[in-house]
Amino acid sequence: MNNTPTTFTVMVLLFGSAAAGARESAVAVFLEPGATGADLLRAIGEQHPALTNETAVGRIAADHAFMDPAAPIDPEQELALISMVSGG
């Protein structure tokens, strides 16, 4: 019997224009095992079309630090889409 999971779900926090566009503070995203930060960014845009523009300029943060796009997603980490910022 094959018990290998086919997908897993992560929650991604949203802020700024991303949260405004999605009208949500977080979205659920389905990923394949072994998905990377780049895969997550792409999946956000595909599964939540309102965020497509945000993912084009955004970056993924894991546990409060920008993530290497090639690094695998750890579903235990706090994930966030950091869209274009405007502090200062």
Add this chain to the structure above:
Amino acid sequence: MTVQVHITNGPISPAQAGAEEAPSPTTGTAAVGAVLTFRGVVRRLEDDRLLTSIIYETYDPMAQLELERLSGQAVEKFGLLGLRLVHSRGAVPVGEASLFIAIRSTHRREGLDAMDWLIDQLKRDVPIWKHPQYADASHSPCEPGAADA
């Protein structure tokens, strides 16, 4: 060499900005030849529209960590002797300060360069978003890439 970073609620008060006076030779910081301070305030006009305030949305604690990281990088990159930074979260009325940076360096050149670099990096990397509140009662969800202070 000290680095202090703080995110505060609302506008930055004069007390929070603190006195950045030149140290006396007896304080052990006789190498300081330049003390630079920057105070970013909320403009009255944004895209030719009157503002009443800006609301700063922050992703804590990443904003704190990123400000600390960039401040540490600035000290190392430019050989600074001290750096203090305060950024607001929440509502800041027009004319009030939302960003304060104080830099101590041996010479003015590295201090000026560090100040410019740090503000550019902050505007690119720190997870803080502005939500302008206009006098005509409308508001933008946020204003990424707002004009430099």
